[in-house]
Amino acid sequence: MKTKSTTELNDTIYKVEQICKSNKLGLTQIRRQVFEIIVKNNKPVKAYEILDEISNINDKSSHPPTVYRAIDFLIENGFVHKLNSINSYVGCFHPKANKECYFLICKKCNIYQECCDDSLKDRISKTAVHHNFVISNTTLEIEGHCLDCNQK
Amino acid sequence: MKTKSTTELNDTIYKVEQICKSNKLGLTQIRRQVFEIIVKNNKPVKAYEILDEISNINDKSSHPPTVYRAIDFLIENGFVHKLNSINSYVGCFHPKANKECYFLICKKCNIYQECCDDSLKDRISKTAVHHNFVISNTTLEIEGHCLDCNQK
DNA sequence: ATAATATATGTTATGTTATAACATTGCAAC
DNA sequence: GTTGCAATGTTATAACATAACATATATTAT
Ligand SMILES: [Zn+2]
Ligand SMILES: [Zn+2]
Ligand SMILES: [Zn+2]
Ligand SMILES: [Zn+2]
Numbered sequence: 164m165k166t167k168s169t170t171e172l173n174d175t176i177y178k179v180e181q182i183c184k185s186n187k188l189g190l191t192q193i194r195r196q197v198f199e200i201i202v203k204n205n206k207p208v209k210a211y212e213i214l215d216e217i218s219n220i221n222d223k224s225s226h227p228p229t230v231y232r233a234i235d236f237l238i239e240n241g242f243v244h245k246l247n248s249i250n251s252y253v254g255c256f257h258p259k260a261n262k263e264c265y266f267l268i269c270k271k272c273n274i275y276q277e278c279c280d281d282s283l284k285d286r287i288s289k290t291a292v293h294h295n296f297v298i299s300n301t302t303l304e305i306e307g308h309c310l311d312c313n314q315k
Numbered sequence: 316m317k318t319k320s321t322t323e324l325n326d327t328i329y330k331v332e333q334i335c336k337s338n339k340l341g342l343t344q345i346r347r348q349v350f351e352i353i354v355k356n357n358k359p360v361k362a363y364e365i366l367d368e369i370s371n372i373n374d375k376s377s378h379p380p381t382v383y384r385a386i387d388f389l390i391e392n393g394f395v396h397k398l399n400s401i402n403s404y405v406g407c408f409h410p411k412a413n414k415e416c417y418f419l420i421c422k423k424c425n426i427y428q429e430c431c432d433d434s435l436k437d438r439i440s441k442t443a444v445h446h447n448f449v450i451s452n453t454t455l456e457i458e459g460h461c462l463d464c465n466q467k
Numbered sequence: 468a469t470a471a472t473a474t475a476t477g478t479t480a481t482g483t484t485a486t487a488a489c490a491t492t493g494c495a496a497c
Numbered sequence: 498g499t500t501g502c503a504a505t506g507t508t509a510t511a512a513c514a515t516a517a518c519a520t521a522t523a524t525t526a527t
Contacts, residue, residue: 191504210484226507231485247399248454250484267448278442286438287457290430295462296419302400302456305439310447341523343475362513378478383514388475402513 166274167256172202175256179242182259188240196220197233198254201243206273207251210234246275248304263287265303271312278305318426319408324354327408331394334411340392348372349385350406353395358425359403362386398427400456417455423464430457 176199183190190198200216201208210230218224234252237243242258245251246266253275255264262279269275283303291298328351335342342350352368353360362382370376386404389395394410397403398418405427407416414431421427435455443450 189503193505227485228487228507229505232505247456265442267443267446269448270451276446278446280442280445283438283442286435287455290417290432290435291419291457291459293432294419294428294430295465296421296457296459297465298457298459299422300458302454302458303439304399304454305443305448305450306452306454307443307448307450313447313449341474345476379514380478380516381476384476 167205171256172205175202175254175258179258182240182242193217193229194233194236197230198237198242201237201252202254207246207249207253207268207275209251213252246304247302248306263301263303265301266305267309268304268306269309269312270306271308271315274309319357323408324357327354327406327410331410334392334394345369345381346385346388349382350389350394353389353404354406359398359401359405359420359427361403365404398456399454400458415453415455417453418457419461420456420458421461421464422458423460423467426461 179198180190180195182188196217197213200213204212210227213234214225214227214230217230234243234245238245238252240258242255244253244255244264244266246253246268249268253266256277257264257279263284264277264279265283267276267278287301287303288298331350332342332347334340348369349365352365356364362379365386366377366379366382369382386395386397390397390404392410394407396405396407396416396418398405398420401420405418408429409416409431415436416429416431417435419428419430439453439455440450
């Protein structure tokens with residue numbers, strides 16, 4: 164799993180800014196700060212880690228609701244995902260691409276990757292249909308070891 | 316999604332007893348109690364709900380570690396699964412069948428169902444291989460509405 | 468049987484993750 | 498300028514989970 168370049172990270176932030184502008188979504192200072200922290204970390208980040216970073220940046224201690232509200236906004240708009248298996252948050256690298264996002268998470272180096280194959284989505288859809296089930300959201304988190312970590 | 320019959324629930328408990336016997340796994344009183352609570356609820360159960368029930372059954376208040384240890388034992392041996400998306404625990408209805416278990420969870424009636432299609436497993440494997448990723452465990456939790464709830 | 472060992476449980480305290488509830492601020496519309 | 502609304506600040510607490518150490522119970526070796 165290759166880690167993302169600074170350019171890719173900045174592009175993602177830029178893309179989200181544009182989406183917010185054209186959709187009149189209030190990307191306020193805190194929301195933007197939280198998003199940048201998540202994206203630039205480039206690994207799954209914990210809410211209280213974000214809280215610490217926010218407190219540092221703004222040179223005064225913030226409180227949990229501040230961070231969780233920003234996260235909620237970012238998730239609602241598809242800019243950030245929560246990884247339920249590790250209670251952490253990651254940036255989406257194709258926001259508004261209208262995909263469900265699935266994840267590979269390396270337990271060793273903590274790098275993650277979105278893996279939103281259509282074939283996977285289709286297979287999940289078929290399973291749901293087969294069970295007469297209407298999907299509202301899907302959590303697919305594949306934990307294991309990436310190539311690099313597996314070779315060591 | 317049909318809810319399971321008493322017979323099915325009892326069969327599951329019996330099966331686990333047999334597995335424990337033949338594998339010399341200590342299905343102690345508390346572990347058995349916790350397993351029965353999870354299975355007989357027949358819905359995703361929260362750790363602190365289990366704690367309450369255990370306290371009632373044994374007529375004295377128990378503590379979180381008691382329940383979490385029992386849950387750990389049951390998960391390690393494949394008798395119980397954790398649903399990460401809702402911090403809840405469910406019984407496995409094909410213990411030791413050597414499958415990864417995937418789940419459909421109805422947000423309305425809270426019924427769940429295992430849906431461990433091989434085709435789904437294959438599709439996930441292929442995705443992992445494609446990314447040079449070695450899977451250690453997979454979380455697949457599909458939330459939405461079951462047939463009954465969708466028709467209402 | 469007794470001691471040594473390992474396994475399981477009890478108990479207290481605390482760590483981690485997340486939300487409720489209500490007050491305050493900033494800004495736009497009327 | 499006051500009404501309305503969205504966002505943030507603040508305090509407190511709820512919900513979920515584990516660390517650390519003491520005690521009890523079961524196995525096993527002598
Ligand atoms: Zn995404
Ligand atoms: Zn790795
Ligand atoms: Zn199962
Ligand atoms: Zn339902």
